[in-house]
Amino acid sequence: MEFFQVEPAYISKDGCRLIWKGIDEDDHDAIILSGEELEHLFELLSKDSTGKVELEDEFSTIWVNTDTTQFRLKEHKMLEVKTAILRKKILEYKKMPHEPKPIKIYAKEFFPSITIENDEAIEILNSIPDDKNKTAISESDFFRIISTRRSTRNFDTSRLVEQWKVDKILATADTAPTAGNFQGFEVFYIKNKEIKKRLVEAANNQPYVNAPIVLVFCKDPSRVKINFPPEILAKFSLQDATLAAAYSQLAASALGLSSIWIGMLDEEKVMQIIGTNLRPSSILCIGYPHQKRLPKSRRKLKDLIHVIE
Numbered sequence: 001m002e003f004f005q006v007e008p009a010y011i012s013k014d015g016c017r018l019i020w021k022g023i024d025e026d027d028h029d030a031i032i033l034s035g036e037e038l039e040h041l042f043e044l045l046s047k048d049s050t051g052k053v054e055l056e057d058e059f060s061t062i063w064v065n066t067d068t069t070q071f072r073l074k075e076h077k078m079l080e081v082k083t084a085i086l087r088k089k090i091l092e093y094k095k096m097p098h099e100p101k102p103i104k105i106y107a108k109e110f111f112p113s114i115t116i117e118n119d120e121a122i123e124i125l126n127s128i129p130d131d132k133n134k135t136a137i138s139e140s141d142f143f144r145i146i147s148t149r150r151s152t153r154n155f156d157t158s159r160l161v162e163q164w165k166v167d168k169i170l171a172t173a174d175t176a177p178t179a180g181n182f183q184g185f186e187v188f189y190i191k192n193k194e195i196k197k198r199l200v201e202a203a204n205n206q207p208y209v210n211a212p213i214v215l216v217f218c219k220d221p222s223r224v225k226i227n228f229p230p231e232i233l234a235k236f237s238l239q240d241a242t243l244a245a246a247y248s249q250l251a252a253s254a255l256g257l258s259s260i261w262i263g264m265l266d267e268e269k270v271m272q273i274i275g276t277n278l279r280p281s282s283i284l285c286i287g288y289p290h291q292k293r294l295p296k297s298r299r300k301l302k303d304l305i306h307v308i309e
């Protein structure tokens with residue numbers, strides 16, 4: 001793993017992301033620094049000093065030495081970079097202007113199209129499991145959950161996923177927005193080990209499909225009771241299933257789990273294996289990661305967002 005570049009952070013306009021690249025295209029590591037952490041690191045490097053920067057998780061540290069700077073991270077292998085290279089990159093980064101691009105979120109009222117007297121999904125999401133080891137997630141962690149989510153292809157099969165976490169993931173899928181609130185999708189929770197193995201073959205022999213938790217999201221346009229042509233209803237159900245899977249993936253991340261989204265699959269084979277006439281849109285594989293990895297770098301927002309005024 002070789003140090004690559006410094007780029008703006010997503011969760012802090014004053015911080016940055018330090019990027020490492022490996023040999024493979026998919027092999028990246030990133031460390032997100034807050035504005036305060038970046039300033040401390042900048043102070044040490046600009047003065048040719050040695051010292052330690054403690055990161056906000058209270059476990060990870062940056063050790064700036066004369067020759068090498070070491071990043072000792074919680075639940076992560078140690079990353080290194082020559083101090084001279086890091087100094088040059090950080091000083092160059094600090095010289096460049098980084099204009100903040102704030103995202104405005106406006107409150108809006110919500111008027112449900114139907115009255116729900118007994119919302120089982122909401123009850124599950126609001127329930128507190130009898131588990132002393134659970135990790136509480138506050139609302140302030142929402143954007144950090146999104147920015148640190150990372151797909152994994154290597155699950156720790158020795159660790160069982162707690163049932164209360166599975167319940168919350170499935171309940172979260174039920175809360176995803178759908179066309180007309182008709183929920184044009186179904187979820188197949190695969191527990192059978194033999195079926196998991198067969199799904200590996202149906203998903204282009206991707207071995208990580210045989211994960212601790214396997215969810216198959218299927219389209220069900222027959223549920224979408226809107227007066228539109230069949231191809232439009234099929235499109236709505238695909239969007240419904242995709243949103244539900246995305247919500248489930250974020251819920252898994254919030255619960256300390258990792259996941260991998262599988263879109264390369266033989267639809268006919270999957271339908272035959274799980275015994276349904278509903279077409280699958282994706283398979284979501286979830287479990288505890290064998291090794292927790294930091295998120296990969298992304299393109300700059302200026303290359304992503306196109307403002308039309």
